[in-house]
Amino acid sequence: xxxxxxxxxxxxxxxxxxxxxxxxxxxxxxxxxxxxxxxxxxxxxxxxxxxxxxxxxxxxxxxxxxxxxxxxxxxxxxxxxxxxxxxxxxxxxxxxxxxxxxxxxxxxxxxxxxxxxxxxxxxxxxxxxxxxxxxxxxxxxxxxxxxxxxxxxxxxxxxxxxxxxxxxxxxxxxxxxxxxxxxxxxxxxxxxxxxxxxxxxxxxxxxxxxxxxxxxxxxxxxxxxxxxxxxxxxxxxxxxxxxxxxxxxxxxxxxxxxxxxxxxxxxxxxxxxxxxxxxxxxxxxxxxxxxxxxxxxxxxxxxxxxxxxxxxxxxxxxxxxxxxxxxxxxxxxxxxxxxxxxxxxxxxxxxxxxx
Amino acid sequence: xxxxxxxxxxxxxxxxxxxxxxxxxxxxxxxxxxxxxxxxxxxxxxxxxxxxxxxxxxxxxxxxxxxxxxxxxxxxxxxxxxxxxxxxxxxxxxxxxxxxxxxxxxxxxxxxxxxxxxxxxxxxxxxxxxxxxxxxxxxxxxxxxxxxxxxxxxxxxxxxxxxxxxxxxxxxxxxxxxxxxxxxxxxxxxxxxxxxxxxxxxxxxxxxxxxxxxxxxxxxxxxxxxxxxxxxxxxxxxxxxxxxxxxxxxxxxxxxxxxxxxxxxxxxxxxxxxxxxxxxxxxxxxxxxxxxxxxxxxxxxxxxxxxxxxxxxxxxxxxxxxxxxxxxxxxxxxxxxxxxxxxxxxxxxxxxxxx
DNA sequence: ACACATCGCGTCAACGTTGACGTAATCTAG
DNA sequence: CTAGATTACGTCAACGTTGACGCGATGTGT
Numbered sequence: 008x009x010x011x012x013x014x015x016x017x018x019x020x021x022x023x024x025x026x027x028x029x030x031x032x033x034x035x036x037x038x039x040x041x042x043x044x045x046x047x048x049x050x051x052x053x054x055x056x057x058x059x060x061x062x063x064x065x066x067x068x069x070x071x072x073x074x075x076x077x078x079x080x081x082x083x084x085x086x087x088x089x090x091x092x093x094x095x096x097x098x099x100x101x102x103x104x105x106x107x108x109x110x111x112x113x114x115x116x117x118x119x120x121x122x123x124x125x126x127x128x129x130x131x132x133x134x135x136x137x138x139x140x141x142x143x144x145x146x147x148x149x150x151x152x153x154x155x156x157x158x159x160x161x162x163x164x165x166x167x168x169x170x171x172x173x174x175x176x177x178x179x180x181x182x183x184x185x186x187x188x189x190x191x192x193x194x195x196x197x198x199x200x201x202x203x204x205x206x207x208x209x210x211x212x213x214x215x216x217x218x219x220x221x222x223x224x225x226x227x228x229x230x231x232x233x234x235x236x237x238x239x240x241x242x243x244x245x246x247x248x249x250x251x252x253x254x255x256x257x258x259x260x261x262x263x264x265x266x267x268x269x270x271x272x273x274x275x276x277x278x279x280x281x282x283x284x285x286x287x288x289x290x291x292x293x294x295x296x297x298x299x300x301x302x303x304x305x306x307x308x309x310x311x312x313x314x315x316x317x318x319x320x321x322x323x324x325x326x327x328x329x330x331x332x333x334x335x336x337x338x339x340x341x342x343x344x345x346x347x348x349x350x351x352x353x354x355x356x357x358x359x360x361x362x
Numbered sequence: 363x364x365x366x367x368x369x370x371x372x373x374x375x376x377x378x379x380x381x382x383x384x385x386x387x388x389x390x391x392x393x394x395x396x397x398x399x400x401x402x403x404x405x406x407x408x409x410x411x412x413x414x415x416x417x418x419x420x421x422x423x424x425x426x427x428x429x430x431x432x433x434x435x436x437x438x439x440x441x442x443x444x445x446x447x448x449x450x451x452x453x454x455x456x457x458x459x460x461x462x463x464x465x466x467x468x469x470x471x472x473x474x475x476x477x478x479x480x481x482x483x484x485x486x487x488x489x490x491x492x493x494x495x496x497x498x499x500x501x502x503x504x505x506x507x508x509x510x511x512x513x514x515x516x517x518x519x520x521x522x523x524x525x526x527x528x529x530x531x532x533x534x535x536x537x538x539x540x541x542x543x544x545x546x547x548x549x550x551x552x553x554x555x556x557x558x559x560x561x562x563x564x565x566x567x568x569x570x571x572x573x574x575x576x577x578x579x580x581x582x583x584x585x586x587x588x589x590x591x592x593x594x595x596x597x598x599x600x601x602x603x604x605x606x607x608x609x610x611x612x613x614x615x616x617x618x619x620x621x622x623x624x625x626x627x628x629x630x631x632x633x634x635x636x637x638x639x640x641x642x643x644x645x646x647x648x649x650x651x652x653x654x655x656x657x658x659x660x661x662x663x664x665x666x667x668x669x670x671x672x673x674x675x676x677x678x679x680x681x682x683x684x685x686x687x688x689x690x691x692x693x694x695x696x697x698x699x700x701x702x703x704x705x706x707x708x709x710x711x712x713x714x715x716x717x
Numbered sequence: 718a719c720a721c722a723t724c725g726c727g728t729c730a731a732c733g734t735t736g737a738c739g740t741a742a743t744c745t746a747g
Numbered sequence: 748c749t750a751g752a753t754t755a756c757g758t759c760a761a762c763g764t765t766g767a768c769g770c771g772a773t774g775t776g777t
Contacts, residue, residue, distance in 0.1 A: 082502050083734095115457065401727090414725095438764095721774100735762090
């Protein structure tokens with residue numbers, strides 16, 4: 008009965024489990040359950056973990072005691088011995104950006120369905136802060152992590168990857184335990200061009216971001232490639248790089264129209280710059296989509312309610328988060344099949360009133 | 363030197379710390395550092411935790427070894443013995459809602475500055491899901507948690523509060539270890555009314571949410587109270603309850619104007635319904651703010667870029683999250699001063715072009 | 718010179734759980 | 748009927764850390 012030597016010293020407590028069967032003040036442990044049933048903690052552990060090596064009869068009695076004592080496994084203790092905490096990290100630059108908020112939303116839900124919990128951290132796109140949070144997450148013993156990397160932190164990520172598998176969002180790092188999930192921005196750009204051409208536009212321009220490093224300029228690549236395919240032999244369309252803001256989009260579009268007034272179709276870096284483009288059109292008395300058609304990117308909530316509602320390329324950010332979780336779980340699977348190959352998720356053309 | 367008996371069995375590993383001084387494959391522990399310096403793990407622990415009971419000389423040698431071995435405390439092990447994990451929960455209904463995203467942003471940053479990490483969970487406003495995530499968080503040994511409660515879950519929260527202090531957002535629960543942080547919605551409504559009256563409007567109407575339970579209708583309370591104070595003895599202004607969506611705001615405003623065409627000022631439940639109100643105005647050829655002035659609530663990002671930009675009552679959601687964290691840390695402080703009293707954060711009138 | 722405090726450590730157990738291994742009782746095969 | 752397998756457990760140590768306590772060496776007051 009009294010397998011637990013500590014019990015003998017503390018049986019004077021009120022509500023000691025053996026006496027009343029009520030949950031005690033402190034959370035109950037394997038020992039409490041074991042004492043109540045009259046087996047060893049190890050047997051209770053076996054039942055809890057669905058191992059084998061116990062009779063149906065004891066299984067039922069253990070389950071009953073677990074219910075009565077409201078026993079829940081202590082994941083901290085379990086983590087110490089198994090070296091697995093069933094926690095994941097999710098490191099983004101800024102949660103107030105809806106892109107990351109929805110990414111986090113999808114990731115967190117996918118994690119929960121796999122019985123994992125996620126630590127969420129913001130870096131403000133600063134290398135120091137990213138190093139800090141990753142360090143902190145490692146101290147907490149996370150089993151894996153999703154990272155939208157701050158710029159120029161590949162080496163830091165490689166160091167972390169020695170302990171913890173990493174899935175990067177929209178960024179590739181060459182390391183056996185780092186893989187990538189991203190959106191098919193090239194295809195998105197192609198869809199935008201094809202749609203504009205479908206609508207009868209032949210003179211196109213693009214508003215791009217001047218902050219994108221060259222390896223993240225895949226929208227531009229897709230834009231030019233699609234144009235080349237549809238209008239072989241004609242001069243390349245114009246691209247103006249600007250800040251990816253409302254005003255940036257506005258001024259860049261004004262510049263495009265100044266330099267070539269025959270442009271009737273704009274492909275914008277994202278929805279905010281697209282709205283800037285629309286404002287630039289109305290600034291000079293052009294109607295949208297009559298005189299100028301505009302396609303955005305992302306499909307932020309704002310896009311659907313703007314006047315006119317914006318045609319855009321939709322990125323399924325929740326799915327991005329979900330897939331990222333699935334990939335990191337796969338890497339943790341430990342099957343020495345090497346890292347899962349980078350995944351590129353499809354995007355979708357959403358036609359609204361701006362084209 | 364070889365205080366750690368496990369070493370003897372594994373000294374054939376490459377890079378064993380005693381031999382090379384390089385970090386090993388596995389993360390180094392107190393034992394590794396201790397062995398390297400030639401002291402006991404307990405002494406290293408003392409240095410790490412800034413306790414006392416060691417000489418300056420050993421302190422330096424320990425710190426040096428920590429650096430060389432890249433030692434980081436294992437918070438899982440520490441948590442097991444101290445019963446404190448330095449983790450907090452943050453339970454909201456839906457992260458893709460910018461309100462919660464920014465709340466989470468503020469909370470997470472406040473947590474990090476206090477050297478805590480936060481588990482983020484979504485409940486979809488479902489009681490079951492909330493119970494699940496809270497259970498899971500308890501198993502992980504969180505030290506405290508912020509909850510935006512799903513409807514009708516007070517009892518569930520009280521049960522959790524037995525183990526873990528809770529700060530609720532915008533909701534009160536009567537329990538010694540549950541307290542509340544909220545925004546001053548009543549004052550916000552008052553500010554909206556006063557602003558409209560300042561602008562010369564005397565006939566007001568309000569678009570409210572039909573989903574708000576009676577204890578969350580503080581905007582309506584403030585609206586009526588302010589009106590009563592400014593126009594004593596006159597009939598109460600009209601309130602129409604609708605779905606808090608764009609279309610809801612549009613139709614509710616149409617109804618208000620149908621029933622009383624002399625209305626010139628609208629106070630809307632949130633920014634989205636306010637935009638609906640503006641659309642309703644333009645539907646019938648009214649100009650904003652010329653014929654109809656509209657005040658929203660929340661100050662979502664969209665509010666600033668809509669045409670016309672929206673006058674609104676700003677809720678500082680990041681600060682809400684930050685204060686929530688500070689309150690839960692205070693409750694954990696364990697000082698038996700009872701729970702901190704509920705906090706109500708101020709809101710702010712942001713005047714733009716819609717009034 | 719002696720009692721006593723302080724310093725600078727070390728030792729041991731415990732936190733709650735699981736991995737490795739042991740073992741008595743029962744079953745199975747020949 | 749007996750050797751060997753199987754079942755249903757129990758025992759013990761370990762995960763990495765800290766709390767409680769011990770202890771010898773050195774300082775301090777009288």
